[in-house]
Amino acid sequence: MALPREGIYGLLAEFETPTELVIAAKAAHDAGWRRLDCYSPYPLEEAAEVIGFHRNRVPLVTLIGGLMGLCAMFSLETWISTLAYPLNIAGRPTYSWPAFIVPAYEWTILFAGLSAAFGMLALNGLPSLYHPLFNAPSFRNGATVDKFFLCLEATDPKFDASEAKAFLEGFHPNSVVEVEY
């Protein structure tokens, strides 16, 4: 979808407490808003729940990564020890699989861990050093410290600047500002 790159990104309301944010976000979601987001200085599960975000794909990415690590190392060990460079170590069979478990286990963890971290960042669309919300002074001052934000985005079909502003102000936020691209 082509996003508009000029004009306003959305309306941003600042709340003092997590409870106010959750109430406002729930009302907005119930009223049919779908392109909206909440911002909090620490993980706020309730806010994600009320805007309809229930599960994520990080565990799947991690599982796939872990299985890849396991298969990669175990096959590498098998190939090296039986075909590429077979060595007689104290008369043991060349395919001595119990000994191969340890490196394969380590690589399972290595690949799974890297997939979890980088998968999480990729799904979040990070790194992205610029974001329109950083243009709002209230956001820069509070979003990562102690304030709670609800943003109704301009791409939502319901979006109308004056109506949205009136809607947000009904929840007594500290401020409502228009965020420019």
Add this chain to the structure above:
Amino acid sequence: MATKEFITNDPRLDPVTGELRVIAPGQSFRSVTAKIADIVLTPHTSLGWLLLLAVSGSAATMLLVAVTWLFLKGVGIWAITQPVAWGFAIVNFVWWIGIGHAGTLISAILLLFKQGWRNSINRFAEAMTIFAVVCAGLFPLIHVGRPWLAYWLFPYPNTMNVWPQFRSPLLWDVFAVSTYATISVVFWYVGLVPDFGTMRDRAKSKFAQYIYGMLSLGWRGNVKHWMRYETASLLLAGLATPLVLSVHTVISFDFAVAILPGWHTTIFPPYFVAGAVYSGFAMVLSLAIPLRKVFHLEGLVTDRHIDNMGKVMLATGGIVAYGYGMEVFMAWYSASHWEFFMMWNRMFGPMGWSYWVLISCNIAIPLTTLWVRKWRTNLTFMFVMSLIVNTGMWFERFVIVVTSLYRDFLPSSWGTYRATKWDYMTYAGTFGLFLTLFLLFVRFVPMIPMHEIKMMLPSAKVKTAVEAGD
């Protein structure tokens, strides 16, 4: 359960549970942020920090000198020879990596067990892990003789058509330690990303905003991001837990797979892991007690933390004591002449003193005194105890490596071990490296995870509709 007596108005105690508080009362989101972030963001660098950096930097330079000389002359400048071919390098390797394990334990295992008190100490415990692994990883690398060829340890296609031998625990070590280092760094960095976002938003100087902005990867606290972030953190914790257990297990295989009396024991893996956690918690205490004093973090690193760490040390110390007891028992019960001689020689031979240093520092002193709660919350006592335990744990590795090797099967090949000045310089130098890295960490990175502390404050809870008066 018997009722506990406590002074009701003691501000250190939680009025509901009667336990020592995890966080002192009266903190808000902003005060926590200011407290932690301003340690880093202040333009004023204290004289004490500079002095410490000068000292630790000099020690790190000594490491550089010792390693340079080693590269020029070879491992012959160390005291290793037959029969003691594994000396300080292996002792220090195992000791340092063991210290690292407490960081992972605090950050991963205690997260899975939902031990909220860990939040204040996990960041610097993880930093300790990484820096300890840096020091640990150095030793096998410089011990291989031709360190510039250390990459031969990895399987890679080469013109010599040679591949590593996967049935050796020494090669398993390569994978265990490299994975451990990588996952520790990733876990630590993932934990730091939101805090770097806070630093970016609080920094006043353009340069700091730029650097922290880059490091934060554009973190903006989107609740959906937070959910994925929490999942990833939990998964990383779940992965780091079996990893940390496997790392010291594999290290103990380096010994246990050999047929040498004193090494060839099945009890090594659990007892190595417990010993690692034991020394690691001691090191966390050695760092936490001065840090909390210097940076006035009494409200965030409370007596509860010190007390709990003392309890963990008591438990792991008990496991270690069981390990020592079992070693002695098996030396007798196996009815093997060589095992029996090794144990007798370890206790009463020419190097018997090292065994008794180990027993006093690891068993006799801590396991008799740590039972007393009043002492466990006494900072001076705990600081001294942490140093004693780390000394003891170093001697444990020394005893395992040296006293198992220096009396070989044939008296004609008996030898002794006396570390050279290069051994001591290298060991002392790694302290310099460790402290230098740690000082830089304390100055430039928020040492307590701000978002995790915020989650623990009463104001972080979302009230239900009734409570909110809606």
